[in-house]
Amino acid sequence: MEQTIKVELGARSYDVRVGAGLLDSLGAAAGELGSVRQAAVIADSNIASSYGRRAVESLASSGINATMFEYPSGEANKTLASFSDLIDAIFAIAPAIDRDLLIVACGGGVTGDVAGYVAASTLRGVRWMQCPTSLLADVDASVGGKTGINHASGKNLIGAFYQPSGVLVDVETLKTLPPEELRSGLGECVKHAVIRDATLLDFIADNTRAILDCQCDVMCDLIARNVAIKAAVVAGDEREAGERAHLNFGHTVGHAIETIVGYGTISHGAAVSLGMIAANDMAVSRGLIAPADAACVRDALEALELPTTYSGLDAEQVWDVMQRDKKARGGRVRMVLPAAIGKVDIFDDINAAEVARAVAALG
Ligand SMILES: NC(=O)c1ccc[n+]([C@@H]2O[C@H](COP(=O)([O-])OP(=O)(O)OC[C@H]3O[C@@H](n4cnc5c(N)ncnc54)[C@H](O)[C@@H]3O)[C@@H](O)[C@H]2O)c1
Numbered sequence: 001m002e003q004t005i006k007v008e009l010g011a012r013s014y015d016v017r018v019g020a021g022l023l024d025s026l027g028a029a030a031g032e033l034g035s036v037r038q039a040a041v042i043a044d045s046n047i048a049s050s051y052g053r054r055a056v057e058s059l060a061s062s063g064i065n066a067t068m069f070e071y072p073s074g075e076a077n078k079t080l081a082s083f084s085d086l087i088d089a090i091f092a093i094a095p096a097i098d099r100d101l102l103i104v105a106c107g108g109g110v111t112g113d114v115a116g117y118v119a120a121s122t123l124r125g126v127r128w129m130q131c132p133t134s135l136l137a138d139v140d141a142s143v144g145g146k147t148g149i150n151h152a153s154g155k156n157l158i159g160a161f162y163q164p165s166g167v168l169v170d171v172e173t174l175k176t177l178p179p180e181e182l183r184s185g186l187g188e189c190v191k192h193a194v195i196r197d198a199t200l201l202d203f204i205a206d207n208t209r210a211i212l213d214c215q216c217d218v219m220c221d222l223i224a225r226n227v228a229i230k231a232a233v234v235a236g237d238e239r240e241a242g243e244r245a246h247l248n249f250g251h252t253v254g255h256a257i258e259t260i261v262g263y264g265t266i267s268h269g270a271a272v273s274l275g276m277i278a279a280n281d282m283a284v285s286r287g288l289i290a291p292a293d294a295a296c297v298r299d300a301l302e303a304l305e306l307p308t309t310y311s312g313l314d315a316e317q318v319w320d321v322m323q324r325d326k327k328a329r330g331g332r333v334r335m336v337l338p339a340a341i342g343k344v345d346i347f348d349d350i351n352a353a354e355v356a357r358a359v360a361a362l363g
C-alpha cells in the first residue's frame with residue numbers, strides 16, 4: 001500500500017511517503033537524514049496530545065531528543081505571535097540548539113506553514129520534516145516548500161520558500177479529521193484532476209464512497225496521485241514564475257467568495273468548489289470546454305458533498321474583490337480556465353460581464 005513520490009528539485013529534492021501508520025516511522029526516517037540529535041515537534045492544540053505525542057515517541061525511540069512545542073489551533077493563529085512564541089520556546093532549550101536540530105511539523109496546513117517558517121528562520125535554516133494530518137495538507141500544503149504566516153494586511157504575506165527534507169503522510173490520521181476539513185482537501189483533489197489529469201476525476205467518481213469513508217487503501221492512491229501532480233507542477237516552477245499558477249484554478253472566484261462571505265463562515269474547500277464551478281462556466285461560455293466536461297466536474301463535486309450553488313452573492317462585489325486580489329496584475333484580473341479536463345491555461349482578458357454571468361449562475 002505504501003507509495004513514495006519524489007519531489008524533483010535538484011539538491012533540494014525530497015520524498016513524500018504515503019502509507020498507513022507512517023507516523024511511527026518518523027524516528028527511523030529522521031535518523032536516515034544523518035546527524036539529527038534533537039527534534040522540535042510543532043503541533044497545534046488539537047493535535048499535540050495525539051499525533052504530536054506519537055511523533056515525539058517515534059523520534060525518541062530512535063535515540064533523538066525530541067520536545068513538543070504546542071501552539072493554539074486555527075488559521076487565526078497563523079501569526080507572527082505564534083511564530084515568535086515558538087522561536088522563543090525553541091531557544092529556551094538552548095544552549096543545546098545547533099544546526100543538527102530537526103523541526104517536525106505535525107498537523108494541518110496551518111502547522112506546516114508556521115513550522116516551516118520557523119525552520120527557515122531558525123539559525124538561518126535548519127532541516128525540517130512534515131507529518132501532515134489533514135487531507136488538505138497531505139495533497140497540497142505539504143508539497144512545494146511554501147511556508148509562512150498571515151499579516152493583518154492579508155493572508156500568507158510573510159514567508160519563505162523553504163523545502164522540507166521529507167514528508168510522511170500517515171493516512172490513518174484522516175480517520176479523526178472532521179468531515180468539513182476532509183471536504184476542503186477534496187476540493188483541491190478535484191482541482192488537481194481538472195488542471196492535469198482527467199483519469200484522476202474518473203478515479204474520484206469511481207471511489208467516492210470509499211473516499212468519504214477514508215478507506216486507507218483508496219486514500220493512499222488518492223493522495224499519492226495528487227502529490228505526484230503537485231510535485232510535478234512544483235518541480236517545473238518552484239517559485240511560481242509560471243505554471244505553478246495553474247494551482248490557482250478555482251481560487252480566484254473562490255477567494256473572493258471567502259472574503260465576502262467571511263473566512264470561517266464558508267470552508268476553503270466549499271469556496272474553491274464554487275470557484276471551480278464559476279471558472280468552468282466561463283470556460284463553457286468561451287467555447288473552451290464542452291458542457292458535458294463541466295457537468296462531469298460538477299457531478300464529482302456534488303458526489304463529494306461539496307457545494308455547487310450559492311445564492312445571494314453580489315456579482316459586482318465579487319468582481320471588486322477579484323480586482324483587489326494580489327493575482328490581479330497591471331489592472332487585469334487573471335484566471336485559470338480549463339481547455340479540457342486535465343489541461344488549463346491562464347487568461348488575463350477576464351471581463352466583469354462574464355464573471356457576473358458565472359456568479360449569477362451559482363445562485
Ligand atoms: N504551503 C502551501 O503550499 C499551502 C497550500 C495550501 C494551503 N496552505 C495553508 O494551509 C492552511 C489550511 O490547512 P488546513 O485546512 O489543514 O488547516 P488547519 O491546519 O487549521 O487544520 C484544520 C483543522 O483540522 C484539525 N486537524 C488537522 N488534522 C486533524 C486530524 N487528523 N484529526 C482531527 N483534527 C485535525 C486542525 O487542528 C484544525 O483545527 C491555510 O493556512 C493555507 O494557507 C498552504
Ligand SMILES: [Zn+2]
Nearest residue numbers: 188251268272
Ligand atoms: Zn486551496
